[in-house]
Amino acid sequence: MTVKGKPKRASKSGGSKEGETLHVGIDLGTSRSAISPSKGKRHLVDSYVGWPRDFVSAKVLGKSVLFGADALEHRLSLDLYRPLEHGVIKETTEREQEAVDALIGHLLEQVNPDHNKSLRAVVGVPAQALTQSKLAIRNAVGESVDALMVVSEPFAVAYGQGFLDNAMVIDIGAGTVDFCIMHGAVPNDEDQRTSLKAGDHIDEELLDALTERYPEASINLNMAREFKEHWAFVGKAERRVEVDFPVNGRMITHDITEELSRACDSILPPLLEHTAELIAKFDPQFQDAIRQNIILAGGGSQIRGLAEYLERAMSEFGPAKVTTVSDPVYAGADGALELAKDMPPEYWEEV
């Protein structure tokens, strides 16, 4: 298979000189993917890959493959793919597989443009990803790095933030919301949950609500996502949310406060349910401590009022404290990087 956009590495391991190892943490997200290297800048890319539809678009665009926001902007000239779904690889068609490979190649290219370093990567996957999904990610990334480990995303966040004991991490992404209780060990299945009512669900709910209210309007999922990313809130609106979209070809300003509120509220029941259930199942002597150490991360944690809502709701069970990490979008990749850096060399050599 020819994969456009995949970095051509000189060698996988043998060609790297001593001291040129680069550790990377990768958060492959349904909406955005992030990579944090041990040396150099971090990068964030929208998880879109597009190939020009025909020779005309290839000539106009001047590139054989486009990624992220660039791909989204030129989507009408592209065969556009969003190859990740619910935080794992879709792998339904050959082209989607190519898109995953190209996206991973693009991410690695950003941190290792000369392809001259030995790469050791830790990749985050949804907390309850099936073994098959983990293997699919492992296979896709494994080709481009020298050594690889796969960990649960919320665990990577917890590790990076230093919340290793008596804490609960909730990683709110586009495809999944991942829950994980940390108790001084790697969490097992009983300590983790994955809910699929995440950012994408809000987009769909918002689009449905707007389409129902303005049947003549031209709105698509992409626009709904943009509205959410700018204005999403839970609880009382700080101000009315007014946006522009066309109705019968004319751009009109609409007040979408109510629709946006309902859409954002739609992820709250499972969020609260999983949080309460996981804590309630934990050792009773530690439940109070965990309830007072709930950490939100991921793009969805930026929804205004979400931490306050959760704290208020969890207070029904006892004292609760919910905080949001300072850099929610990179928290997963940064945590994975910390794991990669701390991992003893002998483990890498064996894995």
Add this chain to the structure above:
Amino acid sequence: MSSDPANTAPRPKQAILREVYESNRRLNDGVTGTASPVARATPHRPGRLRWLLALPLVAAAVALAAWNAPGPPRAELPVATARVAPADSTPEPVATKTETTETPAPSATRPPFADETKTAGPPGGFLPPLPNDLRVPQALLAAATAPRPAHGAVPRDAAPSDALAVYSGDGFDDVSLRSLFGLGVRTIVIDPGHGGIDPGTSGKLGTREKDVTLAVAQRLKALLEHDRSYRVLLTRETDVTTSLSERVALANDAAVDLFVSIHVNYLPNTTLNVIETYYFGAHSDADALRLAEHENRGSDYGMSDFESLVRNMRDTIKLQESKRLAAAIQSSLTGNMQRTKRELFDVGIKTAPFVVLLGVKAPAVLAEISCMCNPEAERRLRTPAHREEVARYIAEGIVDYLEANTRKGDESNDRQRQAKKS
């Protein structure tokens, strides 16, 4: 784990790193069977995972094709003929595995049931277990296992169900074995396709197959429980990830009598809205195989499991009844829905190698209740009213099937009484 205080004691960071390393080793070992590391794993091959998933399908298709293929009478079918696997697609052909172990050959390579009992069974008649471990009463089987006149031999292209058909002197009666043996239906398992991390197919409006199937299944359960007082179980009650083998295990553990899997189709490059109902068999056409590949995604059966399941396909009662059940549900769904939805295409009942149908030890069908690629169909699938409607029609199909069997059973008893008198 969560409630074990010993496990809640903080561990040093090194211990956590060690656990991460061990879990990744286990992930590798689960696939390769050795501790071969990720970095030294064979280079990534595009679609390798899909190929692995498709392997059981290829094996099933080959086995079933051989089963139904014209050729020498099945009793004389050379075993090796049916074991041929495509050389270019199977590094370790099924045949090799089967031959090196001493497990019995798959049912497709075996002679029909009656011949088998005659040639290989111990005196007095060896009876392989039927679904749900039901054993056929000796008296009832006498007709089926008695030496047959030459003109009554099972034709080489006969359906597998014919192997247990009853010889009445004029040929083989098309009598339902279920009704003949008085096997009542008590437990019905409804299987809402996909779920959890596997959304199934999606429409342009964002409707997800897993949501539709669950909603329809819940309504169907309520209808069946209300009207017929059956014990009705769902393979998943909520939006949770459930593997195909877990669904099969749940059904078998519950001693299922009927199994109905509910799915929604998506046809590529068209907006046609078709309804089709499947039972297990070699794929009827390319679309059926494509669909089976799609619905079998997430199967965690190993090859050894699959071989064992294929062997179980000699359960002729299951095939026969699955076909009848599929026909009843298809007829009810299309007959009712075409009255108001003119764009619907009735493509009838089909066969395809769905893993979930193969494993269940009872009559099992898979209904594709609509097509998400049709915008109007997708819009309807989002409404509670339409979901209720679909559930009602499936329920009617199930009830029709059960009532038809009851009638057949009565007729069969009448014929037997008359035969005894004469």
